[in-house]
Amino acid sequence: MxxxxxxxxxxxxxxxxxNIMAWINDREVTRNLAIGFWPLSRKAEEAWLAKTVEGSDPRNRVLVIEDLQGTYLGSIGLHDIDMRSGVAEVGIVIGRKDYWGKGYGTDALRTLLRFAFANLRLRKVYLKVFGSNARAQKSYAKLGFKVAGRLKEHELKEGEYEDVIYMELFRDELK
Ligand SMILES: CC(C)(COP(=O)(O)OP(=O)(O)OC[C@H]1O[C@@H](n2cnc3c(N)ncnc32)[C@H](O)[C@@H]1OP(=O)(O)O)[C@@H](O)C(=O)NCCC(=O)NCCS
Known part of the structure; x- marks a missing residue:
């Protein structure tokens, strides 16, 4: 833990x-995620969860986010972990909308990043965020993430082509 x-x-x-099924097909949550283009069945989600629980893929690691009382909030993970280069992509979702904008996401990400930098000795993490996702961008900027580049009208989201922003954070930049 x-x-x-x-x-x-x-x-x-x-x-x-x-807990996952409670938000996985809620467009308000998933429209900000890479997975959000098609509704997911319980069976499909169960298969994904079973693989994740097994944890046999060393390049992809997922943890559940809880508040300090043990309430399920969402999940967070490192993806495409490249131990040779010391780089990984990070992803986060707070599925409980009533917990948005209260500092939980920033705290969870800081906690994972401290671990990734200190214990895994990662050098840098990066992420992708939609141009319209101001809340997420603000949270990432608070942690020290800087914009690395912007792909214009890159991905189809709810019928519109959206910008995708890449952000990155080196180990000694974490706030
Ligand atoms: C993105 C996410 C993880 C952020 O976690 P969070 O707990 O909601 O964010 P925090 O409260 O820690 O930080 C958000 C900041 O943005 C601010 N904010 C909230 N709503 C905002 C909005 N609509 N526009 C701009 N800023 C906003 C908050 O006030 C806060 O800043 P502050 O601490 O200076 O007040 C969470 O909202 C989430 O899971 N959203 C849905 C899925 C998602 O977008 N995942 C990320 C994909 S890249």
Whole structure:
């Protein structure tokens, strides 16, 4: 278990399936995610969760975000982990909309990044965020992420072609 100031991160369990199904087909949540283009069945999500719980893919690691009382909030992960270059992509979702904008996402990400930089000795993390996702960009900027580039009208989202922004953060830049 990794502890932050407002959140803690723990390994996923199959019992998280109901919590995930509560938001996985909510467009308001998923429109900001790469997965958000097609509704997902419980069976499909169960298969994804089973693989994630097994944790056999060393390049992709996912943890569940809880508040300090143990309430499920969402998930966070490192993807395409490249231990040779010391670089990974980071992704986060707070599925509980009533917890948005209250500092939980920033705290969870800081907690994962501290671990990734100190324990995994990653050198840099990066992420992709939609141009319209101001809340996420603000959270990332607070942690020290800088814009690395912007791909204009890059991805189809809700019928519109959206900009995709790449942001990156080196180990000694984390705030
Ligand atoms: C993105 C996400 C992880 C951020 O976590 P969070 O707990 O909501 O964010 P935080 O409260 O830590 O930080 C957000 C900041 O943006 C501000 N903010 C909130 N709503 C905003 C909005 N609509 N526009 C701009 N800023 C906004 C908050 O006030 C806060 O800044 P502050 O601490 O200076 O007040 C979370 O909102 C989420 O999971 N959203 C849905 C999925 C998603 O977008 N995932 C990221 C994909 S790249």
């Amino acid at each position: 990794l502890y932050g100031e407002k959140t803690r991160l723990r390994p996923p369990e199959m019992t998280d399936l109901d």
